[in-house]
Amino acid sequence: MCRTYGPDMIKTFRGALVALAVTAPLVVLSPAEAAAPSFRSCDALTAKWPNGVAKGPVAAAKAVRDGYSRPATTKLAVQVYWTNYRRLDRDKDGTACEN
Numbered sequence: 001m002c003r004t005y006g007p008d009m010i011k012t013f014r015g016a017l018v019a020l021a022v023t024a025p026l027v028v029l030s031p032a033e034a035a036a037p038s039f040r041s042c043d044a045l046t047a048k049w050p051n052g053v054a055k056g057p058v059a060a061a062k063a064v065r066d067g068y069s070r071p072a073t074t075k076l077a078v079q080v081y082w083t084n085y086r087r088l089d090r091d092k093d094g095t096a097c098e099n
Contacts, residue, residue, distance in 0.1 A: 036079035042088055042097035045080070052097035053077040055085070059094025068098040 039045040046052065051069040054060040060073045071077070081089070081096050088096040 036076065036083040039080075039084050039088065045084065045088060045097045046099065049077060049080070049097070050099075052095050052099060053081045053084075054095040054098075055081045056094070062093060063095045063098045066093075066098075068095070071095050071098055 042052075049072045052063070052071040054063060054071040054073050055078060057073050060071050064070050081094075085096055
């Protein structure tokens with residue numbers, strides 16, 4: 001069975017394709033939604049965040065109690081922690097590259 005589509009259906013389909021083609025390039029991630037950078041070492045990470053990065057304020061407070069400087073807990077710093085914690089949080093305390 002072969003279907004034929006009427007002119008109204010074809011116009012609707014073309015309109016949808018044009019709308020998609022026009023709006024698709026406009027969907028861009030904001031810097032906050034972009035992927036957090038990956039660091040190969042603590043030396044590279046501490047060049048940007050000198051006191052390291054923590055997964056949240058509780059982990060940052062624990063680092064301070066343990067005698068370290070307060071690590072960063074901004075939204076980007078937390079994203080950086082979760083991107084890099086497997087390599088850089090060696091003692092698994094919630095803070096990467098504390099010093």
